Amino acid sequence: MNRERHMLPVWFFIGVLLTLYGAIILATALSEMSHPPAIVLAKYHAGIWGGILLILIGGFYTLRFRPRSGEKKR
Amino acid sequence: MLFAAPSRMISLSLPDLLIIIFYFVMVLGIGLYLRSYANTSKDFFLAGREMSAWVAGLSFLSANMGALELMGWAAAAYQYGLLAAHFYWIAAFPSMVFLGLVMMPFYYISKTHSVPGYLQLRYGESTRALSGISFALMTILMSGINMYAMALVMKVVLGWNIHFSIWVSSLTVAVYVSLGGLFSAIFNEVLQFFLIWLGALIIPILGMLEVGGWSGLVVKIHERMHSNDYVHLWSTLGSFSGNPMGVHWTGILFGLGGVIAFGYWTTDFLVVQRAMAARDLRSAKMAPIIASYFKMMMPLIVILPGLLALAVLPFKLVPETAVQPGQYSYNEVLPLMLARYCGPGLLGLGVTALIAGFMSGMAGNVSAFATVWTYDIYQPYIRKFETDAHYVRVGRWCTILGVILSIATAYFVTQFKSIMDYMQALVSFFIAPLFGTVLLGMFWKRATPKAGFWGLLAGTLSSIAMYALVKANPAYLAIIALSPNAKDMAENLYRALWSWIICVLVTVIVSLFTTRKPADQLKGLVYGYTEIPSDRGLPFYQRPIFWGAGVAVFFAFLQWMFW
Numbered sequence: 001m002n003r004e005r006h007m008l009p010v011w012f013f014i015g016v017l018l019t020l021y022g023a024i025i026l027a028t029a030l031s032e033m034s035h036p037p038a039i040v041l042a043k044y045h046a047g048i049w050g051g052i053l054l055i056l057i058g059g060f061y062t063l064r065f066r067p068r069s070g071e072k073k074r
Numbered sequence: 075m076l077f078a079a080p081s082r083m084i085s086l087s088l089p090d091l092l093i094i095i096f097y098f099v100m101v102l103g104i105g106l107y108l109r110s111y112a113n114t115s116k117d118f119f120l121a122g123r124e125m126s127a128w129v130a131g132l133s134f135l136s137a138n139m140g141a142l143e144l145m146g147w148a149a150a151a152y153q154y155g156l157l158a159a160h161f162y163w164i165a166a167f168p169s170m171v172f173l174g175l176v177m178m179p180f181y182y183i184s185k186t187h188s189v190p191g192y193l194q195l196r197y198g199e200s201t202r203a204l205s206g207i208s209f210a211l212m213t214i215l216m217s218g219i220n221m222y223a224m225a226l227v228m229k230v231v232l233g234w235n236i237h238f239s240i241w242v243s244s245l246t247v248a249v250y251v252s253l254g255g256l257f258s259a260i261f262n263e264v265l266q267f268f269l270i271w272l273g274a275l276i277i278p279i280l281g282m283l284e285v286g287g288w289s290g291l292v293v294k295i296h297e298r299m300h301s302n303d304y305v306h307l308w309s310t311l312g313s314f315s316g317n318p319m320g321v322h323w324t325g326i327l328f329g330l331g332g333v334i335a336f337g338y339w340t341t342d343f344l345v346v347q348r349a350m351a352a353r354d355l356r357s358a359k360m361a362p363i364i365a366s367y368f369k370m371m372m373p374l375i376v377i378l379p380g381l382l383a384l385a386v387l388p389f390k391l392v393p394e395t396a397v398q399p400g401q402y403s404y405n406e407v408l409p410l411m412l413a414r415y416c417g418p419g420l421l422g423l424g425v426t427a428l429i430a431g432f433m434s435g436m437a438g439n440v441s442a443f444a445t446v447w448t449y450d451i452y453q454p455y456i457r458k459f460e461t462d463a464h465y466v467r468v469g470r471w472c473t474i475l476g477v478i479l480s481i482a483t484a485y486f487v488t489q490f491k492s493i494m495d496y497m498q499a500l501v502s503f504f505i506a507p508l509f510g511t512v513l514l515g516m517f518w519k520r521a522t523p524k525a526g527f528w529g530l531l532a533g534t535l536s537s538i539a540m541y542a543l544v545k546a547n548p549a550y551l552a553i554i555a556l557s558p559n560a561k562d563m564a565e566n567l568y569r570a571l572w573s574w575i576i577c578v579l580v581t582v583i584v585s586l587f588t589t590r591k592p593a594d595q596l597k598g599l600v601y602g603y604t605e606i607p608s609d610r611g612l613p614f615y616q617r618p619i620f621w622g623a624g625v626a627v628f629f630a631f632l633q634w635m636f637w
Contacts (some may be wrong), residue, residue, distance in 0.1 A: 008107070013104055021093055021096070
């Protein structure tokens, strides 16, 4: 039996971290909607779009590669 | 107008710090998780040879994205304009595809553990020893330089203590690589690949919105620099004096695209090790080809920010050696652009991308050092007949030793003024001649064991001698780089070219007068004596050559677009 089959894929770790980052960035950007930071092009609210994008990418990888009982993970 | 530079360029908020802390927790967690999977030498040094083409490919590229790659080339784009993109385009297309399609089969089929290991099989012990020792030295020097550069950036950008940055980042790398070996290094490199891209991508997106697209960028750069030389790839390379880099097209084509790029991508074990970890020959061939697509897209997050800075920053950056109080150096262009567009949270992601870049480069160097030291120095010359578990233990300790030596190097290089200069010098000393030795070994049956050793030694020593000559008397630059108008970058390109030519000439001449290896000892090592499995049974879209041809088309399009 191949041990590698029981190893969590790297994509799962990436998914978890990106989802976490997305949540932090989105929450921060939403909390600053009324008083945007002093940066160039603040009107585009890049934090909101960036946070959503990270949650979408991270969520996809987390769900797609999550550990499932009774299933080989590789 | 010059802005007064504060003691720190960027102030991080709580969300930014959380993002950085979670990154460190994740990489250490991955190392701990993979500890139980790295018990045999095959697992520890070659990640079990079970990586998919995508994982091996992204890791292959990520190991190269460390160093001063992000900061240094963004700075070079500010200084030289679009010419800096040559280091991503002509330095990627022919060489990475050549590695995948032509050279990888020899590395993979010979079942060697390392590039010096291949040289041992092809030429013999003396060439392996010379290559192994010089590679070990180079990786440690590179790793230390990376570490110092990162600490310096963190000090300038974030106001962090330089010793704190060096010790925290290097101990983290030591822990996760020594626990999980190449498994851990590769997993973290793929993670770092995502962070680098997602963290840096905001600059080109918002930057292009600010300047009004490519045409707006060209107009703004022309207004600021009063020259169009900054937005062309080839049209200004007809003479040394006609472009900001002070280089001729022959230097870019033959020195960079021919020798430096081929040498780096095809023989530097730091990157080749990742492709060797692939699960089968097709995946090993695909790994550098997949990496080459992303390498050619890297200018989006490295070169474009430098060009955007030329257009939008309200002050001028200066060379690192000429920074006065209140000024910023070229090397700070990327953090400056991050600070321009990123609010809390996104800023933390951008800074994490920089830290990830530096750590992936260091982990790559340290894991390659541990492999070469254990397999090519310790095993053949110090303790020959030990158990597999013994060599894994040595590999873990070598990782820690490599980090300690890197830290020592980091403190050593603080006395040098130009870091980039020494990095380029190391490549031309060790990588350019090595490419000559490996190339002749793979494709010329007549190359003899003695010739391999003397050619490599002559190439390395000649490169060091040329470097020393120019340091002693800068007038020699005009001779080595073929023009009185040549600048430092041209010297690096031509020095690499000459050292490769000297290596090849010496190898050929010595081969003609010494005894060659019998044919049966060259099977699986040399073109003509090696049966390479065909990809013809695969659908066309799964064949490496199909994707290699795609890189060629992509490359040609970019050259035409930015000529």
